[in-house]
Amino acid sequence: MTPDNIRTKKLPIAVNLGVAVAALVVSAALVLGLGLGNWVLVVFVGAVLYLAALFAAATRVEGRRSARNRIWKTLIYSACILAILPLASVVWTLVSKGAARLDGDFFGSSMNNIGARDANGGAYHAIIGTLEQVGIATLMAVPLGVLGAIYLVEYGRGKFALTVRFFVDVMTGIPSIVAGLFILAFWVLIVSPWFNNGTPRFSGFAASLALTVLMLPTIVRSTEEMLRLVPGPLREGAYALGVPQWKTILKVVLPTALPGIVTGVMLAVARAAGETAPVLLVAGGAAAINFDAFAGNQSSLALYVYQQAGDASRYAPDRAWTAALTLVALVLVLTITAKLLARRNRLS
Structure with missing residues:
Protein backbone atom coordinates (compact mmCIF):
# COMPACT_ATOMS: atom_id res chain seq x y z
CA MET A 1 0.00 0.00 0.00
CA LEU A 102 -2.01 63.66 24.41
CA ASP A 103 0.14 66.70 25.12
CA GLY A 104 2.25 68.14 27.91
CA ASP A 105 -0.49 70.48 29.10
CA PHE A 106 -2.88 67.58 29.73
CA PHE A 107 -0.36 65.68 31.87
CA GLY A 108 1.15 68.74 33.54
CA SER A 109 -1.83 70.86 34.59
CA SER A 110 -5.10 70.52 36.48
CA MET A 111 -8.61 71.88 35.95
CA ASN A 112 -8.16 74.63 38.53
CA ASN A 113 -9.43 78.00 37.16
CA ILE A 114 -10.35 76.38 33.83
CA GLY A 115 -13.61 77.70 32.41
CA ALA A 116 -16.01 76.26 29.86
CA ARG A 117 -14.38 78.26 27.04
CA ASP A 118 -10.81 77.32 27.93
CA ALA A 119 -9.26 74.73 25.65
CA ASN A 120 -6.49 73.95 28.10
CA GLY A 121 -6.73 72.05 31.36
CA GLY A 122 -5.47 68.59 32.14
CA ALA A 123 -5.70 65.60 34.41
CA TYR A 124 -2.51 65.90 36.46
CA HIS A 125 -4.51 66.18 39.69
CA ALA A 126 -6.61 63.14 38.73
CA ILE A 127 -3.54 61.05 37.89
CA ILE A 128 -1.99 61.90 41.27
CA GLY A 129 -5.25 61.01 43.01
CA THR A 130 -5.57 57.67 41.22
CA LEU A 131 -1.99 56.66 41.98
CA GLU A 132 -2.28 57.58 45.66
CA GLN A 133 -5.73 56.08 46.25
CA VAL A 134 -5.10 52.83 44.40
CA GLY A 135 -1.60 52.56 45.85
CA ILE A 136 -2.80 52.92 49.44
CA ALA A 137 -5.69 50.54 48.79
CA THR A 138 -3.30 47.97 47.32
CA LEU A 139 -0.97 48.22 50.33
CA MET A 140 -3.92 47.49 52.61
CA ALA A 141 -5.83 44.95 50.54
CA VAL A 142 -3.01 42.69 49.28
CA PRO A 143 -1.59 41.60 52.68
CA LEU A 144 -5.06 41.13 54.15
CA GLY A 145 -6.33 39.25 51.11
CA VAL A 146 -3.33 36.96 50.77
CA LEU A 147 -3.25 36.19 54.50
CA GLY A 148 -6.98 35.48 54.44
CA ALA A 149 -6.56 33.10 51.51
CA ILE A 150 -3.65 31.34 53.26
CA TYR A 151 -5.85 30.83 56.30
CA LEU A 152 -8.71 29.38 54.25
CA VAL A 153 -6.44 26.97 52.33
CA GLU A 154 -3.80 25.96 54.86
CA TYR A 155 -5.40 26.38 58.29
CA GLY A 156 -9.12 27.01 57.94
CA ARG A 157 -11.34 24.23 59.24
CA GLY A 158 -14.83 24.16 60.69
CA LYS A 159 -17.62 26.71 60.86
CA PHE A 160 -15.45 29.79 61.14
CA ALA A 161 -13.68 29.07 57.84
CA LEU A 162 -17.04 28.41 56.16
CA THR A 163 -18.35 31.71 57.54
CA VAL A 164 -15.33 33.62 56.24
CA ARG A 165 -15.65 32.00 52.81
CA PHE A 166 -19.37 32.80 52.72
CA PHE A 167 -18.84 36.49 53.48
CA VAL A 168 -16.04 36.69 50.93
CA ASP A 169 -18.40 35.30 48.30
CA VAL A 170 -21.08 37.79 49.31
CA MET A 171 -18.64 40.72 49.17
CA THR A 172 -17.54 39.72 45.68
CA GLY A 173 -20.80 41.01 44.24
CA ILE A 174 -21.17 44.10 46.41
CA PRO A 175 -21.92 47.27 44.38
CA SER A 176 -19.23 49.91 44.56
CA ILE A 177 -21.66 52.55 45.75
CA VAL A 178 -22.47 50.42 48.80
CA ALA A 179 -18.78 50.32 49.71
CA GLY A 180 -18.66 54.10 49.30
CA LEU A 181 -21.73 54.60 51.50
CA PHE A 182 -20.24 52.33 54.17
CA ILE A 183 -16.99 54.33 54.31
CA LEU A 184 -18.99 57.58 54.22
CA ALA A 185 -21.10 56.52 57.19
CA PHE A 186 -18.24 55.00 59.17
CA TRP A 187 -15.03 56.86 58.37
CA VAL A 188 -16.09 60.28 57.03
CA LEU A 189 -18.98 60.96 59.40
CA ILE A 190 -17.79 59.13 62.56
CA VAL A 191 -14.00 58.67 62.57
CA SER A 192 -12.67 61.67 60.63
CA PRO A 193 -14.23 64.27 62.99
CA TRP A 194 -11.93 62.96 65.74
CA PHE A 195 -8.94 64.27 63.77
CA ASN A 196 -10.54 67.45 62.41
CA ASN A 197 -11.98 69.30 65.42
CA GLY A 198 -15.35 67.60 65.12
CA THR A 199 -15.85 68.36 61.41
CA PRO A 200 -16.25 65.52 58.88
CA ARG A 201 -13.58 65.56 56.20
CA PHE A 202 -13.39 64.11 52.71
CA SER A 203 -10.03 62.64 51.74
CA GLY A 204 -8.28 60.38 49.29
CA PHE A 205 -7.59 57.96 52.14
CA ALA A 206 -11.33 57.48 52.63
CA ALA A 207 -11.55 56.58 48.95
CA SER A 208 -8.69 54.10 49.47
CA LEU A 209 -10.67 52.45 52.27
CA ALA A 210 -13.68 52.05 49.98
CA LEU A 211 -11.48 50.64 47.23
CA THR A 212 -9.93 48.23 49.75
CA VAL A 213 -13.40 46.87 50.53
CA LEU A 214 -13.92 46.25 46.82
CA MET A 215 -10.49 44.71 46.23
CA LEU A 216 -10.41 42.32 49.19
CA PRO A 217 -12.87 39.64 47.99
CA THR A 218 -11.27 39.47 44.53
CA ILE A 219 -7.80 39.03 46.00
CA VAL A 220 -8.96 36.44 48.54
CA ARG A 221 -10.84 34.32 46.01
CA SER A 222 -8.17 34.42 43.31
CA THR A 223 -5.35 33.72 45.78
CA GLU A 224 -7.32 30.88 47.35
CA GLU A 225 -7.79 29.20 43.98
CA MET A 226 -4.12 29.61 43.09
CA LEU A 227 -2.99 28.13 46.41
CA ARG A 228 -5.26 25.14 45.91
CA LEU A 229 -3.58 24.48 42.55
CA VAL A 230 -0.15 24.06 44.16
CA PRO A 231 0.65 20.30 44.00
CA GLY A 232 0.42 18.48 47.32
CA PRO A 233 3.74 16.65 46.86
CA LEU A 234 5.55 20.00 47.11
CA ARG A 235 4.17 20.54 50.58
CA GLU A 236 4.72 16.92 51.58
CA GLY A 237 8.34 17.02 50.38
CA ALA A 238 9.02 20.10 52.50
CA TYR A 239 7.33 18.55 55.54
CA ALA A 240 9.37 15.35 55.05
CA LEU A 241 12.55 17.43 55.25
CA GLY A 242 11.43 18.87 58.56
CA VAL A 243 10.47 22.32 57.26
CA PRO A 244 7.78 23.98 59.43
CA GLN A 245 4.41 24.73 57.88
CA TRP A 246 4.81 28.52 57.94
CA LYS A 247 8.16 28.32 56.18
CA THR A 248 6.76 25.84 53.63
CA ILE A 249 4.00 28.32 52.84
CA LEU A 250 6.47 31.20 52.61
CA LYS A 251 9.23 29.47 50.63
CA VAL A 252 7.37 26.87 48.55
CA VAL A 253 3.63 27.47 48.26
CA LEU A 254 3.58 31.24 47.70
CA PRO A 255 6.42 31.33 45.11
CA THR A 256 4.72 28.54 43.16
CA ALA A 257 1.36 30.33 43.12
CA LEU A 258 2.85 33.82 42.68
CA PRO A 259 2.00 34.36 38.96
CA GLY A 260 -1.66 33.52 39.58
CA ILE A 261 -1.76 35.65 42.72
CA VAL A 262 -0.33 38.61 40.81
CA THR A 263 -3.00 38.17 38.13
CA GLY A 264 -5.73 38.27 40.76
CA VAL A 265 -4.19 41.32 42.41
CA MET A 266 -4.00 43.17 39.11
CA LEU A 267 -7.65 42.36 38.38
CA ALA A 268 -8.52 43.92 41.72
CA VAL A 269 -6.31 46.94 41.00
CA ALA A 270 -7.93 47.41 37.59
CA ARG A 271 -11.38 47.35 39.17
CA ALA A 272 -10.36 49.80 41.88
CA ALA A 273 -8.77 52.20 39.40
CA GLY A 274 -11.96 52.33 37.36
CA GLU A 275 -14.40 52.98 40.20
CA THR A 276 -16.16 56.35 40.28
CA ALA A 277 -18.88 56.17 42.93
CA PRO A 278 -16.65 55.62 46.01
CA VAL A 279 -14.34 58.50 45.04
CA LEU A 280 -17.29 60.78 44.40
CA LEU A 281 -18.91 59.92 47.75
CA VAL A 282 -15.95 60.04 50.12
CA ALA A 283 -13.20 62.00 48.31
CA GLY A 284 -15.47 64.67 46.91
CA GLY A 285 -13.44 65.36 43.80
CA ALA A 286 -11.32 68.46 43.27
CA ALA A 287 -10.19 70.59 40.36
CA ALA A 288 -6.89 71.51 42.02
CA ILE A 289 -3.86 69.36 42.75
CA ASN A 290 -3.83 67.75 46.19
CA PHE A 291 -0.84 65.60 47.11
CA ASP A 292 -2.11 64.91 50.62
CA ALA A 293 -4.31 61.81 50.53
CA PHE A 294 -5.24 62.24 54.20
CA ALA A 295 -6.69 65.76 54.06
CA GLY A 296 -8.89 67.58 51.60
CA ASN A 297 -10.85 66.66 48.51
CA GLN A 298 -9.12 64.62 45.86
CA SER A 299 -10.02 63.49 42.36
CA SER A 300 -9.23 60.39 40.30
CA LEU A 301 -9.07 59.53 36.63
CA ALA A 302 -12.36 57.63 36.68
CA LEU A 303 -14.12 60.54 38.40
CA TYR A 304 -12.43 62.98 36.01
CA VAL A 305 -13.79 61.03 33.03
CA TYR A 306 -17.27 61.06 34.56
CA GLN A 307 -17.17 64.80 35.21
CA GLN A 308 -15.75 65.74 31.80
CA ALA A 309 -18.17 63.47 29.95
CA GLY A 310 -21.07 65.39 31.49
CA ASP A 311 -19.52 68.85 31.10
CA ALA A 312 -21.17 71.28 28.69
CA SER A 313 -17.84 72.57 27.35
CA ARG A 314 -17.01 71.54 23.80
CA TYR A 315 -13.45 70.80 24.94
CA ALA A 316 -14.54 68.39 27.68
CA PRO A 317 -15.13 65.25 25.53
CA ASP A 318 -11.54 65.29 24.29
CA ARG A 319 -10.31 65.49 27.89
CA ALA A 320 -12.59 62.62 28.89
CA TRP A 321 -11.36 60.35 26.08
CA THR A 322 -7.70 61.13 26.79
CA ALA A 323 -8.20 60.50 30.51
CA ALA A 324 -9.86 57.16 29.74
CA LEU A 325 -6.93 56.22 27.49
CA THR A 326 -4.51 57.26 30.24
CA LEU A 327 -6.33 55.13 32.79
CA VAL A 328 -6.24 52.04 30.55
CA ALA A 329 -2.57 52.61 29.73
CA LEU A 330 -1.74 53.03 33.43
CA VAL A 331 -3.42 49.75 34.36
CA LEU A 332 -1.71 48.03 31.41
CA VAL A 333 1.73 49.24 32.48
CA LEU A 334 1.15 48.16 36.08
CA THR A 335 -0.07 44.73 34.94
CA ILE A 336 2.90 44.13 32.64
CA THR A 337 5.35 45.26 35.33
CA ALA A 338 3.77 43.03 37.96
CA LYS A 339 3.75 40.01 35.63
CA LEU A 340 7.41 40.52 34.77
CA LEU A 341 8.36 40.76 38.44
CA ALA A 342 6.32 37.66 39.24
CA ARG A 343 8.00 35.74 36.42
CA ARG A 344 11.46 36.64 37.71
CA ASN A 345 10.61 35.49 41.24
CA ARG A 346 8.68 32.35 40.29
CA LEU A 347 9.81 29.06 41.83
CA SER A 348 11.36 26.96 39.06
Whole structure:
Protein backbone atom coordinates (compact mmCIF):
# COMPACT_ATOMS: atom_id res chain seq x y z
CA MET A 1 0.00 0.00 0.00
CA THR A 2 1.49 3.35 -1.04
CA PRO A 3 1.41 6.42 1.19
CA ASP A 4 -1.06 8.07 -1.20
CA ASN A 5 -3.61 5.36 -0.46
CA ILE A 6 -3.54 5.86 3.33
CA ARG A 7 -3.78 9.66 3.25
CA THR A 8 -7.20 11.17 3.77
CA LYS A 9 -8.45 13.78 1.33
CA LYS A 10 -8.47 17.39 2.51
CA LEU A 11 -10.71 20.21 1.39
CA PRO A 12 -8.51 22.75 -0.44
CA ILE A 13 -8.20 26.22 1.08
CA ALA A 14 -9.29 27.74 -2.21
CA VAL A 15 -12.58 25.86 -1.99
CA ASN A 16 -13.04 27.05 1.60
CA LEU A 17 -12.49 30.67 0.59
CA GLY A 18 -14.73 30.25 -2.44
CA VAL A 19 -17.55 28.93 -0.28
CA ALA A 20 -17.17 31.91 2.08
CA VAL A 21 -17.27 34.46 -0.75
CA ALA A 22 -20.23 32.76 -2.40
CA ALA A 23 -22.12 32.66 0.92
CA LEU A 24 -21.59 36.39 1.46
CA VAL A 25 -22.65 37.22 -2.10
CA VAL A 26 -25.83 35.16 -1.83
CA SER A 27 -26.55 36.62 1.61
CA ALA A 28 -26.09 40.19 0.36
CA ALA A 29 -28.33 39.50 -2.62
CA LEU A 30 -31.08 38.11 -0.39
CA VAL A 31 -30.91 40.58 2.50
CA LEU A 32 -30.14 43.80 0.63
CA GLY A 33 -32.09 42.88 -2.47
CA LEU A 34 -35.25 42.19 -0.49
CA GLY A 35 -34.62 45.05 1.94
CA LEU A 36 -34.64 42.81 4.99
CA GLY A 37 -31.83 44.51 6.92
CA ASN A 38 -28.31 45.95 6.90
CA TRP A 39 -24.79 44.52 6.77
CA VAL A 40 -25.11 42.93 10.22
CA LEU A 41 -27.86 40.64 8.95
CA VAL A 42 -25.84 40.06 5.78
CA VAL A 43 -22.91 38.76 7.85
CA PHE A 44 -25.16 36.60 10.03
CA VAL A 45 -27.03 35.01 7.10
CA GLY A 46 -23.74 34.61 5.23
CA ALA A 47 -22.21 32.78 8.20
CA VAL A 48 -25.16 30.37 8.32
CA LEU A 49 -24.97 29.73 4.58
CA TYR A 50 -21.20 29.29 4.81
CA LEU A 51 -21.48 26.66 7.56
CA ALA A 52 -24.14 24.75 5.61
CA ALA A 53 -22.19 24.84 2.35
CA LEU A 54 -18.90 24.02 4.08
CA PHE A 55 -20.47 21.01 5.79
CA ALA A 56 -21.81 19.73 2.47
CA ALA A 57 -18.48 20.24 0.66
CA ALA A 58 -16.41 18.76 3.49
CA THR A 59 -18.73 15.76 3.77
CA ARG A 60 -18.32 15.03 0.07
CA VAL A 61 -14.50 15.37 0.10
CA GLU A 62 -13.39 14.37 3.62
CA GLY A 63 -16.28 12.37 4.98
CA ARG A 64 -18.99 13.10 7.53
CA ARG A 65 -16.76 12.75 10.62
CA SER A 66 -14.11 15.18 9.34
CA ALA A 67 -16.84 17.53 8.20
CA ARG A 68 -18.32 17.72 11.71
CA ASN A 69 -14.87 18.35 13.12
CA ARG A 70 -14.32 21.16 10.60
CA ILE A 71 -17.66 22.77 11.44
CA TRP A 72 -16.99 22.76 15.17
CA LYS A 73 -13.50 24.14 14.63
CA THR A 74 -15.01 26.95 12.55
CA LEU A 75 -17.55 27.71 15.27
CA ILE A 76 -14.79 27.86 17.91
CA TYR A 77 -12.69 30.23 15.79
CA SER A 78 -15.76 32.37 15.13
CA ALA A 79 -16.55 32.57 18.84
CA CYS A 80 -12.96 33.64 19.51
CA ILE A 81 -13.20 36.39 16.90
CA LEU A 82 -16.53 37.58 18.32
CA ALA A 83 -14.96 37.75 21.78
CA ILE A 84 -11.98 39.76 20.50
CA LEU A 85 -13.98 42.21 18.38
CA PRO A 86 -15.47 44.23 21.30
CA LEU A 87 -12.04 44.52 22.93
CA ALA A 88 -10.45 45.61 19.66
CA SER A 89 -13.28 48.10 19.14
CA VAL A 90 -12.78 49.59 22.61
CA VAL A 91 -9.03 49.88 22.14
CA TRP A 92 -9.42 51.47 18.70
CA THR A 93 -12.02 53.94 19.98
CA LEU A 94 -9.85 54.94 22.94
CA VAL A 95 -6.73 55.40 20.84
CA SER A 96 -8.45 57.27 17.98
CA LYS A 97 -10.44 59.63 20.22
CA GLY A 98 -8.01 59.86 23.11
CA ALA A 99 -5.03 60.95 21.04
CA ALA A 100 -6.43 64.46 20.60
CA ARG A 101 -5.17 65.72 23.99
CA LEU A 102 -2.01 63.66 24.41
CA ASP A 103 0.14 66.70 25.12
CA GLY A 104 2.25 68.14 27.91
CA ASP A 105 -0.49 70.48 29.10
CA PHE A 106 -2.88 67.58 29.73
CA PHE A 107 -0.36 65.68 31.87
CA GLY A 108 1.15 68.74 33.54
CA SER A 109 -1.83 70.86 34.59
CA SER A 110 -5.10 70.52 36.48
CA MET A 111 -8.61 71.88 35.95
CA ASN A 112 -8.16 74.63 38.53
CA ASN A 113 -9.43 78.00 37.16
CA ILE A 114 -10.35 76.38 33.83
CA GLY A 115 -13.61 77.70 32.41
CA ALA A 116 -16.01 76.26 29.86
CA ARG A 117 -14.38 78.26 27.04
CA ASP A 118 -10.81 77.32 27.93
CA ALA A 119 -9.26 74.73 25.65
CA ASN A 120 -6.49 73.95 28.10
CA GLY A 121 -6.73 72.05 31.36
CA GLY A 122 -5.47 68.59 32.14
CA ALA A 123 -5.70 65.60 34.41
CA TYR A 124 -2.51 65.90 36.46
CA HIS A 125 -4.51 66.18 39.69
CA ALA A 126 -6.61 63.14 38.73
CA ILE A 127 -3.54 61.05 37.89
CA ILE A 128 -1.99 61.90 41.27
CA GLY A 129 -5.25 61.01 43.01
CA THR A 130 -5.57 57.67 41.22
CA LEU A 131 -1.99 56.66 41.98
CA GLU A 132 -2.28 57.58 45.66
CA GLN A 133 -5.73 56.08 46.25
CA VAL A 134 -5.10 52.83 44.40
CA GLY A 135 -1.60 52.56 45.85
CA ILE A 136 -2.80 52.92 49.44
CA ALA A 137 -5.69 50.54 48.79
CA THR A 138 -3.30 47.97 47.32
CA LEU A 139 -0.97 48.22 50.33
CA MET A 140 -3.92 47.49 52.61
CA ALA A 141 -5.83 44.95 50.54
CA VAL A 142 -3.01 42.69 49.28
CA PRO A 143 -1.59 41.60 52.68
CA LEU A 144 -5.06 41.13 54.15
CA GLY A 145 -6.33 39.25 51.11
CA VAL A 146 -3.33 36.96 50.77
CA LEU A 147 -3.25 36.19 54.50
CA GLY A 148 -6.98 35.48 54.44
CA ALA A 149 -6.56 33.10 51.51
CA ILE A 150 -3.65 31.34 53.26
CA TYR A 151 -5.85 30.83 56.30
CA LEU A 152 -8.71 29.38 54.25
CA VAL A 153 -6.44 26.97 52.33
CA GLU A 154 -3.80 25.96 54.86
CA TYR A 155 -5.40 26.38 58.29
CA GLY A 156 -9.12 27.01 57.94
CA ARG A 157 -11.34 24.23 59.24
CA GLY A 158 -14.83 24.16 60.69
CA LYS A 159 -17.62 26.71 60.86
CA PHE A 160 -15.45 29.79 61.14
CA ALA A 161 -13.68 29.07 57.84
CA LEU A 162 -17.04 28.41 56.16
CA THR A 163 -18.35 31.71 57.54
CA VAL A 164 -15.33 33.62 56.24
CA ARG A 165 -15.65 32.00 52.81
CA PHE A 166 -19.37 32.80 52.72
CA PHE A 167 -18.84 36.49 53.48
CA VAL A 168 -16.04 36.69 50.93
CA ASP A 169 -18.40 35.30 48.30
CA VAL A 170 -21.08 37.79 49.31
CA MET A 171 -18.64 40.72 49.17
CA THR A 172 -17.54 39.72 45.68
CA GLY A 173 -20.80 41.01 44.24
CA ILE A 174 -21.17 44.10 46.41
CA PRO A 175 -21.92 47.27 44.38
CA SER A 176 -19.23 49.91 44.56
CA ILE A 177 -21.66 52.55 45.75
CA VAL A 178 -22.47 50.42 48.80
CA ALA A 179 -18.78 50.32 49.71
CA GLY A 180 -18.66 54.10 49.30
CA LEU A 181 -21.73 54.60 51.50
CA PHE A 182 -20.24 52.33 54.17
CA ILE A 183 -16.99 54.33 54.31
CA LEU A 184 -18.99 57.58 54.22
CA ALA A 185 -21.10 56.52 57.19
CA PHE A 186 -18.24 55.00 59.17
CA TRP A 187 -15.03 56.86 58.37
CA VAL A 188 -16.09 60.28 57.03
CA LEU A 189 -18.98 60.96 59.40
CA ILE A 190 -17.79 59.13 62.56
CA VAL A 191 -14.00 58.67 62.57
CA SER A 192 -12.67 61.67 60.63
CA PRO A 193 -14.23 64.27 62.99
CA TRP A 194 -11.93 62.96 65.74
CA PHE A 195 -8.94 64.27 63.77
CA ASN A 196 -10.54 67.45 62.41
CA ASN A 197 -11.98 69.30 65.42
CA GLY A 198 -15.35 67.60 65.12
CA THR A 199 -15.85 68.36 61.41
CA PRO A 200 -16.25 65.52 58.88
CA ARG A 201 -13.58 65.56 56.20
CA PHE A 202 -13.39 64.11 52.71
CA SER A 203 -10.03 62.64 51.74
CA GLY A 204 -8.28 60.38 49.29
CA PHE A 205 -7.59 57.96 52.14
CA ALA A 206 -11.33 57.48 52.63
CA ALA A 207 -11.55 56.58 48.95
CA SER A 208 -8.69 54.10 49.47
CA LEU A 209 -10.67 52.45 52.27
CA ALA A 210 -13.68 52.05 49.98
CA LEU A 211 -11.48 50.64 47.23
CA THR A 212 -9.93 48.23 49.75
CA VAL A 213 -13.40 46.87 50.53
CA LEU A 214 -13.92 46.25 46.82
CA MET A 215 -10.49 44.71 46.23
CA LEU A 216 -10.41 42.32 49.19
CA PRO A 217 -12.87 39.64 47.99
CA THR A 218 -11.27 39.47 44.53
CA ILE A 219 -7.80 39.03 46.00
CA VAL A 220 -8.96 36.44 48.54
CA ARG A 221 -10.84 34.32 46.01
CA SER A 222 -8.17 34.42 43.31
CA THR A 223 -5.35 33.72 45.78
CA GLU A 224 -7.32 30.88 47.35
CA GLU A 225 -7.79 29.20 43.98
CA MET A 226 -4.12 29.61 43.09
CA LEU A 227 -2.99 28.13 46.41
CA ARG A 228 -5.26 25.14 45.91
CA LEU A 229 -3.58 24.48 42.55
CA VAL A 230 -0.15 24.06 44.16
CA PRO A 231 0.65 20.30 44.00
CA GLY A 232 0.42 18.48 47.32
CA PRO A 233 3.74 16.65 46.86
CA LEU A 234 5.55 20.00 47.11
CA ARG A 235 4.17 20.54 50.58
CA GLU A 236 4.72 16.92 51.58
CA GLY A 237 8.34 17.02 50.38
CA ALA A 238 9.02 20.10 52.50
CA TYR A 239 7.33 18.55 55.54
CA ALA A 240 9.37 15.35 55.05
CA LEU A 241 12.55 17.43 55.25
CA GLY A 242 11.43 18.87 58.56
CA VAL A 243 10.47 22.32 57.26
CA PRO A 244 7.78 23.98 59.43
CA GLN A 245 4.41 24.73 57.88
CA TRP A 246 4.81 28.52 57.94
CA LYS A 247 8.16 28.32 56.18
CA THR A 248 6.76 25.84 53.63
CA ILE A 249 4.00 28.32 52.84
CA LEU A 250 6.47 31.20 52.61
CA LYS A 251 9.23 29.47 50.63
CA VAL A 252 7.37 26.87 48.55
CA VAL A 253 3.63 27.47 48.26
CA LEU A 254 3.58 31.24 47.70
CA PRO A 255 6.42 31.33 45.11
CA THR A 256 4.72 28.54 43.16
CA ALA A 257 1.36 30.33 43.12
CA LEU A 258 2.85 33.82 42.68
CA PRO A 259 2.00 34.36 38.96
CA GLY A 260 -1.66 33.52 39.58
CA ILE A 261 -1.76 35.65 42.72
CA VAL A 262 -0.33 38.61 40.81
CA THR A 263 -3.00 38.17 38.13
CA GLY A 264 -5.73 38.27 40.76
CA VAL A 265 -4.19 41.32 42.41
CA MET A 266 -4.00 43.17 39.11
CA LEU A 267 -7.65 42.36 38.38
CA ALA A 268 -8.52 43.92 41.72
CA VAL A 269 -6.31 46.94 41.00
CA ALA A 270 -7.93 47.41 37.59
CA ARG A 271 -11.38 47.35 39.17
CA ALA A 272 -10.36 49.80 41.88
CA ALA A 273 -8.77 52.20 39.40
CA GLY A 274 -11.96 52.33 37.36
CA GLU A 275 -14.40 52.98 40.20
CA THR A 276 -16.16 56.35 40.28
CA ALA A 277 -18.88 56.17 42.93
CA PRO A 278 -16.65 55.62 46.01
CA VAL A 279 -14.34 58.50 45.04
CA LEU A 280 -17.29 60.78 44.40
CA LEU A 281 -18.91 59.92 47.75
CA VAL A 282 -15.95 60.04 50.12
CA ALA A 283 -13.20 62.00 48.31
CA GLY A 284 -15.47 64.67 46.91
CA GLY A 285 -13.44 65.36 43.80
CA ALA A 286 -11.32 68.46 43.27
CA ALA A 287 -10.19 70.59 40.36
CA ALA A 288 -6.89 71.51 42.02
CA ILE A 289 -3.86 69.36 42.75
CA ASN A 290 -3.83 67.75 46.19
CA PHE A 291 -0.84 65.60 47.11
CA ASP A 292 -2.11 64.91 50.62
CA ALA A 293 -4.31 61.81 50.53
CA PHE A 294 -5.24 62.24 54.20
CA ALA A 295 -6.69 65.76 54.06
CA GLY A 296 -8.89 67.58 51.60
CA ASN A 297 -10.85 66.66 48.51
CA GLN A 298 -9.12 64.62 45.86
CA SER A 299 -10.02 63.49 42.36
CA SER A 300 -9.23 60.39 40.30
CA LEU A 301 -9.07 59.53 36.63
CA ALA A 302 -12.36 57.63 36.68
CA LEU A 303 -14.12 60.54 38.40
CA TYR A 304 -12.43 62.98 36.01
CA VAL A 305 -13.79 61.03 33.03
CA TYR A 306 -17.27 61.06 34.56
CA GLN A 307 -17.17 64.80 35.21
CA GLN A 308 -15.75 65.74 31.80
CA ALA A 309 -18.17 63.47 29.95
CA GLY A 310 -21.07 65.39 31.49
CA ASP A 311 -19.52 68.85 31.10
CA ALA A 312 -21.17 71.28 28.69
CA SER A 313 -17.84 72.57 27.35
CA ARG A 314 -17.01 71.54 23.80
CA TYR A 315 -13.45 70.80 24.94
CA ALA A 316 -14.54 68.39 27.68
CA PRO A 317 -15.13 65.25 25.53
CA ASP A 318 -11.54 65.29 24.29
CA ARG A 319 -10.31 65.49 27.89
CA ALA A 320 -12.59 62.62 28.89
CA TRP A 321 -11.36 60.35 26.08
CA THR A 322 -7.70 61.13 26.79
CA ALA A 323 -8.20 60.50 30.51
CA ALA A 324 -9.86 57.16 29.74
CA LEU A 325 -6.93 56.22 27.49
CA THR A 326 -4.51 57.26 30.24
CA LEU A 327 -6.33 55.13 32.79
CA VAL A 328 -6.24 52.04 30.55
CA ALA A 329 -2.57 52.61 29.73
CA LEU A 330 -1.74 53.03 33.43
CA VAL A 331 -3.42 49.75 34.36
CA LEU A 332 -1.71 48.03 31.41
CA VAL A 333 1.73 49.24 32.48
CA LEU A 334 1.15 48.16 36.08
CA THR A 335 -0.07 44.73 34.94
CA ILE A 336 2.90 44.13 32.64
CA THR A 337 5.35 45.26 35.33
CA ALA A 338 3.77 43.03 37.96
CA LYS A 339 3.75 40.01 35.63
CA LEU A 340 7.41 40.52 34.77
CA LEU A 341 8.36 40.76 38.44
CA ALA A 342 6.32 37.66 39.24
CA ARG A 343 8.00 35.74 36.42
CA ARG A 344 11.46 36.64 37.71
CA ASN A 345 10.61 35.49 41.24
CA ARG A 346 8.68 32.35 40.29
CA LEU A 347 9.81 29.06 41.83
CA SER A 348 11.36 26.96 39.06
